[in-house]
Amino acid sequence: MPELPEVESVLQCLTTSRPSLIGRQVREVCILRNSVVDGETDSLIHAVTGLHCYDIFRHGKYLFFGFQDSLSKKLTWLALHLRMTGRLFLVPEQQSVERHTRFVLKLDQRLALRFDDPRAFGRVWLLDDPAEVTSRLGPDALSVSQDSFLSRLGSTRRQLKPLLLDQSFVAGVGNIYADEILFRAQLHPLRVTAALSSQETVRLYDALHGVLTQAVAAKGANIDGVFEAGSFPVAVYGQEGKPCRVCGGLIVKMKLGQRGTHFCPVCQPLG
DNA sequence: CACTCTACCTGTGCGC
DNA sequence: TGCGCACAGGTAGAGT
Numbered sequence A: 001m002p003e004l005p006e007v008e009s010v011l012q013c014l015t016t017s018r019p020s021l022i023g024r025q026v027r028e029v030c031i032l033r034n035s036v037v038d039g040e041t042d043s044l045i046h047a048v049t050g051l052h053c054y055d056i057f058r059h060g061k062y063l064f065f066g067f068q069d070s071l072s073k074k075l076t077w078l079a080l081h082l083r084m085t086g087r088l089f090l091v092p093e094q095q096s097v098e099r100h101t102r103f104v105l106k107l108d109q110r111l112a113l114r115f116d117d118p119r120a121f122g123r124v125w126l127l128d129d130p131a132e133v134t135s136r137l138g139p140d141a142l143s144v145s146q147d148s149f150l151s152r153l154g155s156t157r158r159q160l161k162p163l164l165l166d167q168s169f170v171a172g173v174g175n176i177y178a179d180e181i182l183f184r185a186q187l188h189p190l191r192v193t194a195a196l197s198s199q200e201t202v203r204l205y206d207a208l209h210g211v212l213t214q215a216v217a218a219k220g221a222n223i224d225g226v227f228e229a230g231s232f233p234v235a236v237y238g239q240e241g242k243p244c245r246v247c248g249g250l251i252v253k254m255k256l257g258q259r260g261t262h263f264c265p266v267c268q269p270l271g
Numbered sequence B: 001c002a003c004t005c006t007a008c009c010t011g012t013g014c015g016c
Numbered sequence C: 001t002g003c004g005c006a007c008a009g010g011t012a013g014a015g016t
Helices: A004-016 A041-048 A146-154 A160-165 A175-185 A198-217
Strands: A026-031 A052-059 A062-068 A075-081 A087-092 A101-107 A111-116 A123-127 A252-256 A259-263
Touching: A004 A052, A004 A062, A004 A087, A004 A198, A026 A041, A041 A075, A041 A123, A146 A198, A160 A175, A160 A259, A175 A198, A175 A259
Parallel strands: none
Antiparallel strands: A026 A101, A052 A062, A062 A075, A075 A123, A087 A111, A101 A111, A252 A259
């Protein structure tokens, strides 16, 4: 389940590999499963074929790829969301199809950008402007300032766990990191924003920033082979029944809005 | 506004 | 062994 740190890791791979995706020309677009495209596949194919990759950036869990027409200099954008099981690879062209490959951009230099997704939840969008997507999102969770975060917290009255998962509040936190952030902040997932002390709101910001920064440095979470690489150690996610690393009490799992939610009842009291 | 539920998917792992 | 089924998760959209 790629969340912000895992998507950031993908971005780093694409931009720092040698050769990088930046500068590559799209020779051919192959859509192996139509539902991967939100919109018309033909429009996407026609729009991107022949263009050069000019820029890549991330906002929350979305990746944005800017492709430039070398004559008009106009930029055309693709947005990509990996959802649950999506993976992106920059590979030699001959490795461009696997069992769960959903689309491929065949590139110059005998390279290909391959998107695999067993669960087929991942989506790609053709955009004129990334703002068509980013305008629906809150500030990126890795780079949001303390002032902005505290101000947004102050203007809502909601339970903390659903709030952290709301991409229009801050973009990039998913179920795993929401639990990890609340554990580090020592706040119960059902606590309500309006009832937090100012000390607690700062603790929440510090936990958000600290967990995501460390997870990015670790290239993502380390969870029983769910996704590759990643050495960020989870403290509570999937740890139900195991001892809390801080107090030794047992980690509990409950359902909160259809989501598995893990926490330490001692370190994260509700009362 | 805040919330709940459903649909979208399929690999995994459980109980029988 | 094999079958059926619940489960995992992010997001959109509809409904309360």
